[in-house]
Amino acid sequence: MKSTSIFALFIFQFVSSVALSAERPNIVWLISEDNSMHYLKMYDDHGVETPRIAELAQHGLIYDHAFSNAPVCSVARTTLITGCYGPRIGTQYHRKSVTVPMPEGLKMLPAYLRDAGYYTANNSKKDYNATEGKGVWDMSSKKATWRSRREGQPFFYKQSFTATHESSLHFSKQVMANEKTSTDPETVFVAPYHPDTETFRYTNARYRDRIQLVDQHIGAVVDQLKADGLLEETFIFYFGDHGGVLPRGKGYAYESGLHVPLVVRVPEKWKHLVDAELGSRQSGFVSFIDFGPTTLHLAGVKVPEQVDGRPFLGEGVKAADVNKRDTAFGYADRFDEKYDLVRTWRKGRFEYIRNYQPFNFDGLQNNYRYRMLAFQEWRELYQAGKLNDAQREFFEPRPAELLYDVEADPHEVHNLASDPEYASVLKEMRSELSLFVSGLPDLSFFPESYLAEVAFENPVEFGKKRQKQIARLVKIADLSLLPFSKAKPKLLKALEAKNPWVKYWGLIACSSFGDEAKELAPVAIELAKNDSNRLVRIRAAEFLGLIGAADPQATFRQALKETDSGIEAGLILNSLVLLRDGKPGYEFEIDKSLLQPNLLENDTVARRLEYLAD
Template sequence: MKFLLLLLALTTANVRSAERPNIVWLVSEDNAARFLRLYDPKGAELPHIESLAKRGLTFDHAFSNAPVCSVARSTLISGCYAPRTGTQFHRRLVKVPPPVGLDLFPTYLRGAGYYCTNHSKEDYNYTKNQGVWDESSRRASYRNRKADQPFFHVENFTVTHEGSLHFNAKTFQSQREQLTKEGTSVAPYLPDSPLARFTHEWYLGRHRELDKQIGKFLAGLEEDQLLEDTIIFYYGDHGGVLPRSKGYIYESGLHVPLVVTIPEKWKHLFPGKPGERIRGFVSFVDFAPTVLALAGIGIPEPMDGRPFLGTSVTRSELDARNVTYGYADRFDEKYDPVRSIRRGNFKYIRSYQPFNPDLAFNAYRYRQMLYREWKDQFRSGDLNARQSQFFQPRAAEALYDLDSDPHELVNLAADPSFRSTLLTMRADLRKWVKGLPDLSFYPEPALIESAWKNPVSYGLEHQSDIAELVDTADLSLLPYEEAAPKLRIALQSENPWKRYWAWTACSSFGKQAAEFTETARTAAGSDDNNLVRMRAAEFLAVGGEEQAVPLLTGILKDSSTGPEALLILNTMSALHDGPHACQFPKAKAAVGKRFRNQPAGSLIADRLTYLATSP
């Protein structure tokens, strides 16, 4: 009798567990879709991931909304666009709460009876309430659940992380013959050097190791007889990680692999059959609502994304999705606000500080030998025009046809035959930025001081002001003759952030805006906002005015917080790296030890070391 009762209990538990699918995320770090043979014939052969694809759907157009870990993962865990919620800066100096009325999404799964575990990377820019995970650690496992519980488990794989490319010259020399191959698919914006080929092949090797690790995890699921009850997602947490990918808003930084398996009993939740490829666009902002939909849980209103799987999703509607948005702000000590929209095969990129080249120094990034070689070859004049773009000022807006130009090297923004496309995508991005509203139109130091207790509410309260700041920044898109009188008015505004963006627009015009030089000298010396002073001095430096160096050094000395000093140092570093080649020998003395123990302290130290040691 006891045996029969036990058997009945186990059977009942299995029925209850089977009412909702188990869901697993297999997440690899820093790998764009092009590194997998599943997406590119020259990518790595990954049999376990390819086996998942045969048993499920492969998404040809899956995108991270941000090209770096903490911002991408903050989008994933919330289902919200990061510039709206204050989670757009990597490494966060201050964490922010989730939007009012929204919990990080595993909380909803737990409320519905799921056992939720994360092994083990989080890296969210949100403060986290205690209800998010049952366990999040290196010991976390779905195996610790109750017998009758469905589970959601995240398994993170670090083997492809950017740090795996921080090998040294000894490693390169000892293995270069076996890994430096003819026919290696080096991106055309990189030098086709032995080191570039080696780095690419080395990274493909990291992917093969990743596949072995995934295979081991899948074997555990099979051993536990869970494969038929479990929907498995495999995806990369953003693009990367060779130069001009991670940290950059190009497709190499945003386009990720995504495969989702289809267990037979859950096939009614999928708008496709095993082995099919999905052309419709999905983004990280959609992942949280998708998991909730698969679990039969309602989507919280504050989420920005929408499900791409579940009973409400049809194949025709999914295939029709063709838009994704991207954002980039601060990466460690490197600050460069950029936004993008992709519609179909056209990509529009808006660089709000285009006078700063992509190369602007980032200490962690330049631990990679290939970054350093690339920079050295530019300085010695050994690169062709495409390979040199990374080191030169950019256009304020760029338009790319990804069908003919998948590496985003031919800017069509000035081509009259694409004028209509340009204007439409410019307007669509502007509407999206204003509609969020995008908090990055206030500098990060100001947001930390005023907005971080409730970023979403702050944005809504200041939405009309943000829209005006967007319009001021976008004066740089007008012909100069049309922009000049509007800039003159904005530079006299009582709103310091309107003056801030007006000076940024002036710098975008460069010497075209020379008529504002005297005004800039006055503002750099006496504006009552230190960051407006910085932007005015930056304009002088872009115009080749020598007094910009002592002015910026004095402005740095006057900085009152670590985040403010970090932003000023970013401008100094960008001016040092760009065509102006400014030197700031007194930067370290201007900062002293004031900010050593503040959240930005280590990033400030990186900037000061670079300015003191880089020729």
């Protein structure tokens, strides 16, 4: 009797699952690695033809303003799979030092499709900074396919294409001399911030060849769907996972790192779910937080309340409403061993970039990045004094604020932040971004090592409880945007605070002012010698080193000797490399024996020590 009941329950669940999944569209995500929209002809006259992607657009929609929220893969892909902003849920660092839990009550988005009867398959990259949990994928491997599902079962299928990955441009001078590209290097466009050299032209041409190869791979998947009789039952999303890999693309929060191609092919059977003319271009702003909610909504699955995104396709979603959306938020934090803190606010034709540590220049050493000959040559030309103003900026301290008219200046080389004509735009963008990061709340206003110690067991709850404190830290950071005479009394108050993170951000603001803040050096000297918090001492020494007021080496050596945190050591070494490679420059001698043995296992530490040993 008992076995009969169990069998009946199994049959009921099976039938319920089939009934639940009946008459739902299939959804496919096809993701090319490491390419922004600038390299496709359908977006940019300087791009290459991608005929198979163009075919998708003929029976679909081209999105002119689609954005990865982050310019690097693990952070971007975690945003995609969660529908949440990384700095809110603790997934903003690449590579992760700690795998954080998903927000309480939230699962990765494919799990909701699976619960609704979908077959979910991933081929095959994940690269998540959050714990995946159970029930996300039916199959995830290089052999994953929709063909493994039950007959008639709807499916969600995701595939990544690596042909355009950054590693494809890690070639030698011998390869450059001997391997010709299909694209003629003499015909390629060289961005105005790049030097126009043989190396950059060859790198551009080789990258364009790889994009055309990806186009063929995408076409092959579409052909498989057609052969299986599924093409007109399947939504196909094609997009890049973040910006392109030529220097100042991937890893950097400019349009070249964030603005991605997005084409959605709409199946005949389900075109009633799309309120737009097929073959048209859509002007509304959509970003990675929106892709998961859109997929769920197309599938008729309720979108979880905990996500940050909202659907841009599906029943009840009006194209006119989507096309009114005109803002996108971007973030860049640690990339491998290179630390930074950049936030962007794209609104209409303008992009506002807030460099919270403007002294931390873009071209600061990242070992993986500098495997590329173009990166190496760019820095060599800078050191030789052979670059123009736009080309030099990558290796020099940045303004705290950048404002670009992206329509007039698509490659972002003309900063309008100090132009009186755009003062009202700057003020509006500054205010909106400041309010946004405060309200998020943005966890990166605490150092990563502190978050790993006290926050990463439940990052969302940690942020909620400290939202007022984070808002205060944002205000301290924004003191660097005032004239120094107005900021000085507030900076002094911050440097005298009991809260270490108020002092921490006060010192970063001092470093942002540079020589203007030199009169605060005596206070910083005291902090560098005697503060109880190692990172406060380091930020004080960093400020003093940047302005040449005191030699920072003893403070750095002592802090590295004391710390038992690999994450903290990585942050300290980032500042050390900045002070060594930047101006005025210091001859640090750091032997690995100075650090506690367990720290050498930290990847960030290992990369920095490798570079320092060269």
